[in-house]
Amino acid sequence: MSQSEAHHLQVIYQRLTSDIDRLTAQLADLSQSARAMKQQLSSEGHLDLGTFSDQLETFASIEANNRQIDTLNARHDTAVTRLAHAQFLLPQAYFAKLQLDFGDGDHEALYLGKVGYTDENTNDLIYDWRAPVADAYYANRTGATSYQANGRTIPVTVVSRQQFIIDHATLQQTIDTDAAIGDPLLLDVLASNRSGGLQEITATIQQEQNAIIRENSQPTVIVDGVAGSGKTSVLLQRVAYQLYRHRDSWTPADILILTPNAAFSRYIRGVLPALGEAEPLSTTYSNLVGSWGRRFGLTISTTHGNHLVELAEIIQAPLSKTPAGLAEDAYVQSSVHDSLLTRMQRAWRWLQAVGRLPEDVSQWLDWPALAHQLGLAELTLYDQLYLLIRFTTYQQTTTAALFVDEAQDYAADTWLFLTALYHNAELTIVGDHRQRLAGQAVTISDYFDPAKTAVLHLTTSYRATGEITQFFAQFAGDWQTTIQAVQAAGTPPRQLAAADLKTTLADLPATTDQSIGILTPSAKAAAELAERLPNAQLITSDGTRTVRPGINILPLTVAKGLEFDFAVVTDWEASFYQDPQFGNNRRYVAASRGTKGLLLLH
Numbered sequence: 001m002s003q004s005e006a007h008h009l010q011v012i013y014q015r016l017t018s019d020i021d022r023l024t025a026q027l028a029d030l031s032q033s034a035r036a037m038k039q040q041l042s043s044e045g046h047l048d049l050g051t052f053s054d055q056l057e058t059f060a061s062i063e064a065n066n067r068q069i070d071t072l073n074a075r076h077d078t079a080v081t082r083l084a085h086a087q088f089l090l091p092q093a094y095f096a097k098l099q100l101d102f103g104d105g106d107h108e109a110l111y112l113g114k115v116g117y118t119d120e121n122t123n124d125l126i127y128d129w130r131a132p133v134a135d136a137y138y139a140n141r142t143g144a145t146s147y148q149a150n151g152r153t154i155p156v157t158v159v160s161r162q163q164f165i166i167d168h169a170t171l172q173q174t175i176d177t178d179a180a181i182g183d184p185l186l187l188d189v190l191a192s193n194r195s196g197g198l199q200e201i202t203a204t205i206q207q208e209q210n211a212i213i214r215e216n217s218q219p220t221v222i223v224d225g226v227a228g229s230g231k232t233s234v235l236l237q238r239v240a241y242q243l244y245r246h247r248d249s250w251t252p253a254d255i256l257i258l259t260p261n262a263a264f265s266r267y268i269r270g271v272l273p274a275l276g277e278a279e280p281l282s283t284t285y286s287n288l289v290g291s292w293g294r295r296f297g298l299t300i301s302t303t304h305g306n307h308l309v310e311l312a313e314i315i316q317a318p319l320s321k322t323p324a325g326l327a328e329d330a331y332v333q334s335s336v337h338d339s340l341l342t343r344m345q346r347a348w349r350w351l352q353a354v355g356r357l358p359e360d361v362s363q364w365l366d367w368p369a370l371a372h373q374l375g376l377a378e379l380t381l382y383d384q385l386y387l388l389i390r391f392t393t394y395q396q397t398t399t400a401a402l403f404v405d406e407a408q409d410y411a412a413d414t415w416l417f418l419t420a421l422y423h424n425a426e427l428t429i430v431g432d433h434r435q436r437l438a439g440q441a442v443t444i445s446d447y448f449d450p451a452k453t454a455v456l457h458l459t460t461s462y463r464a465t466g467e468i469t470q471f472f473a474q475f476a477g478d479w480q481t482t483i484q485a486v487q488a489a490g491t492p493p494r495q496l497a498a499a500d501l502k503t504t505l506a507d508l509p510a511t512t513d514q515s516i517g518i519l520t521p522s523a524k525a526a527a528e529l530a531e532r533l534p535n536a537q538l539i540t541s542d543g544t545r546t547v548r549p550g551i552n553i554l555p556l557t558v559a560k561g562l563e564f565d566f567a568v569v570t571d572w573e574a575s576f577y578q579d580p581q582f583g584n585n586r587r588y589v590a591a592s593r594g595t596k597g598l599l600l601l602h
């Protein structure tokens with residue numbers, strides 16, 4: 001191990017430690033000064049506004065005080081951020097070093113960490129992994145490459161690339177990497193145990209993943225990627241990247257993540273804090289619709305039986321008769337040749353201009369009569385919400401970026417609704433078209449303007465051993481020949497009769513800190529099995545529990561997106577997995593949950 005690298009770490013660690021002490025003291029001083037200033041201001045007491053010159057003097061002194069307060073606040077905020085960064089970096093100051101040659105023959109050394117850190121003269125001691133120059137690291141090789149900064153392409157040669165395993169002041173391992181050797185750190189990380197939720201992947205992000213994380217050319221990014229290719233990981237790294245890129249204008253409150261259920265939200269909770277960012281809001285689609293419904297005075301409990309697909313078409317055609325419930329004079333503000341949508345939007349603007357907007361927007365139109373007029377049996381509450389959003393050209397302003405995981409599970413209505421409501425937000429949508437477990441498949445990109453959408457693919461599967469990856473690939477339809485494994489072969493999946501589950505589980509070579517996931521076809525079957533295995537944990541979609549070491553039991557729908565050291569799939573030969581439409585998709589999802597071992601019971 002290089003002495004000079006060990007020494008460099010000591011120096012940085014010392015600096016972080018002493019900065020933590022100094023900044024803590026400085027913050028205490030600043031609070032003291034703030035208290036003193038508050039006291040002084042309140043003792044100066046009344047405003048003297050007697051004569052004109054008294055007024056000027058009073059205002060000048062208020063101005064001076066305000067400046068002092070602003071200065072104190074700014075110093076306080078800077079110290080708080082710097083202290084947080086120093087504390088965050090202390091356990092692992094950086095994870096890599098690059099030697100770069102910008103064409104002048106000089107070798108410039110750059111250390112990369114999860115956040116950036118400078119000395120008092122703003123020289124970079126540690127570069128943030130999201131900084132433009134850090135892109136050169138994610139080319140994952142030495143040699144000529146380039147990165148984008150301020151709209152320019154900067155060519156650079158990566159002379160050397162080292163990765164470090166660091167524990168506080170101790171440099172535990174240095175790994176020199178280049179194209180020929182591959183990424184031994186990646187293989188190490190992938191071989192580790194899955195004893196809880198998902199982990200951040202900053203140090204080992206691969207080139208195809210980096211391209212998605214940093215994609216900036218389009219406001220909408222759609223990713224179709226094979227099982228275990230890091231879609232969720234990439235989505236979360238991209239959240240952190242976007243927060244960095246927009247750090248002057250966005251906070252985590254500007255970001256919303258749509259997840260399939262609360263159990264999944266819990267599974268990914270912790271990744272963003274591990275990246276130094278606060279947890280953004282995550283919710284399910286049905287909760288999202290419910291909360292938007294409430295804003296429009298509609299209590300929506302289901303999206304079932306909706307007519308969004310039909311409505312999206314109907315509103316593009318003209319409708320000569322005034323829509324039921326709408327004032328005649330509002331509808332005649334537009335031409336009979338215009339589409340219903342255009343006419344309703346104009347009617348709404350006109351009603352607004354003349355001060356006749358409805359008090360309760362949910363009662364604006366006569367929904368049953370309008371349904372009849374449009375040739376539909378009914379307009380559900382969800383249909384009504386969709387129409388109201390379209391007719392009032394409602395644009396939400398709370399979310400600057402929306403991230404959607406497991407996107408293949410959403411039907412056409414979701415995309416129509418999201419594109420209407422989040423028209424002005426940046427969207428990142430990740431999914432796997434082969435992991436759809438129910439309903440009609442849609443091509444997501446059809447709902448977005450191709451000129452503003454980047455469609456990207458992930459074809460390498462990182463999660464499982466080579467044997468498991470090869471096994472689940474056979475159920476992946478058109479992905480089958482695309483899926484690439486990075487891990488070594490490992491042990492082949494085994495199929496056995498489910499005669500004695502307890503003995504089978506006892507025979508698994510799992511250690512106490514490893515997780516076993518037993519996947520059942522239904523929630524009912526999972527609950528019944530959990531009764532028989534008192535030491536096992538039952539995971540339901542409600543989000544109260546997530547993966548832990550030992551035995552976890554869960555239905556396939558909840559297991560989606562999750563992973564275990566060992567996966568045991570029950571009823572492998574039963575009708576659930578033989579279903580002509582979804583059987584292969586279900587097998588593909590189930591067989592891709594184990595990282596080291598896969599057992600199929602029948």
Ligand SMILES: Nc1ncnc2c1ncn2[C@@H]1O[C@H](COP(=O)(O)OP(=O)(O)OP(=O)(O)O)[C@@H](O)[C@H]1O
Nearest residue numbers: 201204205206227228229230231232233462463561
């Ligand atoms: N570059 C990487 N470095 C380290 N680990 C990685 C990397 N990419 C993916 N992984 C690991 O591979 C596993 C699968 O990742 P993830 O769950 O994000 O994949 P996915 O494509 O969302 O899977 P699924 O299709 O099952 O939802 C995780 O353990 C993740 O940490």
